Amino acid sequence: MTTTSAAATLDLAAIQRLERDLQPPLYAKREIALVRGEGAYLFDSEGQRYLDAMSNYGVAILGHADPAYADALADQLRTLTTGHQSFYSDVRAALLEALAGIAPAGLSRFFLSNSGAEAIEAALKFARVATGRTKIVAAKRAYHGRTLGALAATADPKYRTPFAPLALEVTHVPFDDADALANAVDATTAAVILEPIQGEGGVYPASDAYLRAARDVATERGALLIADEVQTGFRTGAPFAIDHAGVAPDVLATAKGLANGFPIGLTMATEAVASALPAGTHGTTFGGNPLACRAALSTLAILRERDLYARSAALGAEIVARVEGLGSPKIRQVRGRGFMVGIELKERVTPTLRALQGRSVLALPAGPTTLRLLPPLVWEAAQVDEFVEALRAVLG
Numbered sequence: 001m002t003t004t005s006a007a008a009t010l011d012l013a014a015i016q017r018l019e020r021d022l023q024p025p026l027y028a029k030r031e032i033a034l035v036r037g038e039g040a041y042l043f044d045s046e047g048q049r050y051l052d053a054m055s056n057y058g059v060a061i062l063g064h065a066d067p068a069y070a071d072a073l074a075d076q077l078r079t080l081t082t083g084h085q086s087f088y089s090d091v092r093a094a095l096l097e098a099l100a101g102i103a104p105a106g107l108s109r110f111f112l113s114n115s116g117a118e119a120i121e122a123a124l125k126f127a128r129v130a131t132g133r134t135k136i137v138a139a140k141r142a143y144h145g146r147t148l149g150a151l152a153a154t155a156d157p158k159y160r161t162p163f164a165p166l167a168l169e170v171t172h173v174p175f176d177d178a179d180a181l182a183n184a185v186d187a188t189t190a191a192v193i194l195e196p197i198q199g200e201g202g203v204y205p206a207s208d209a210y211l212r213a214a215r216d217v218a219t220e221r222g223a224l225l226i227a228d229e230v231q232t233g234f235r236t237g238a239p240f241a242i243d244h245a246g247v248a249p250d251v252l253a254t255a256k257g258l259a260n261g262f263p264i265g266l267t268m269a270t271e272a273v274a275s276a277l278p279a280g281t282h283g284t285t286f287g288g289n290p291l292a293c294r295a296a297l298s299t300l301a302i303l304r305e306r307d308l309y310a311r312s313a314a315l316g317a318e319i320v321a322r323v324e325g326l327g328s329p330k331i332r333q334v335r336g337r338g339f340m341v342g343i344e345l346k347e348r349v350t351p352t353l354r355a356l357q358g359r360s361v362l363a364l365p366a367g368p369t370t371l372r373l374l375p376p377l378v379w380e381a382a383q384v385d386e387f388v389e390a391l392r393a394v395l396g
């Protein structure tokens, strides 16, 4: 008997009770228990099918239970699961070669870890060492993760205040405002950290001009530019959202979609940044393990072979156009790129999210009033139709 079938003997009430009673009360739960997935759909413990418009906060980029991805992981599980980075690994080497093929210009060194926050934490530490400076400039509404360093760069007081004082001195400036950024960055700034499209904060894309200005001001003042592509990576129609602006950061952090839900973090750096890192000063036990590397390698191969970057760019634009075309008086603005879409409402988003769930569509909030879509890239025209029809019904 597998552990999956053992877990399947728990009914919904038992699952809810165990999670409620045995975890700290940190998450606002959404009632249902997700037990299975297939392509663009998720299934709950009662057998109800849901259209997945969230990919588990952006990670299941290939959808669920993809046979080619599952075969690659099963093969690796039977071969070698774990392997510390103090030994060489064939799978890790192959992943590094694949990453070199998609990295933005100038990023040629790749540090592997296990989550988005860890990838950001490494980026902040690298910036400190490479510049000999400590201060960080970030954006208002920014979300960079929950470890103490990443949290210091995150803007929302709801996440910050209970854990103050935080580990870093960070100035938060208005997003997409080049003058405010130029005024905040000086000769004591180690790095400017930006999401090319702010995710948790409400799906706000930075203009190309802003990203170029950030590059220029960082270079002028001797600071690094860090792109946080933990959420934007692989889902905006290109490997990285910053690719669209033609801007080369000094450091780029990504995670979420990179291994299709298998935990991984990646911090890319220039030769100059990497060469400033003293041997042995940073590391991780799990980071770069063969199973995670195989998961990422398989994900990158499938994205390329099935042309999912181009398809998600086209279908994402269609989602934006179709939602705008609904002409709903409840919608203030539709924003985004590829399969990262924000639908800002003129009211709080929670009732709409609940109503969508009632119509078997799972989406996310981003800030108090924005409905966020992070669909798996395997959505086709039929799933776009299904989503738009559900939204039309819910908005009335």
Ligand SMILES: Cc1ncc(COP(=O)(O)O)c(C=O)c1O
Pocket: 057, 115, 116, 117, 118, 120, 143, 144, 145, 146, 195, 199, 200, 228, 229, 230, 231, 232, 255, 256
């Ligand atoms: C832009 C961004 N940076 C960092 C993180 C932190 O990633 P993780 O939750 O894997 O630690 C997130 C997570 O939502 C994110 O969206």
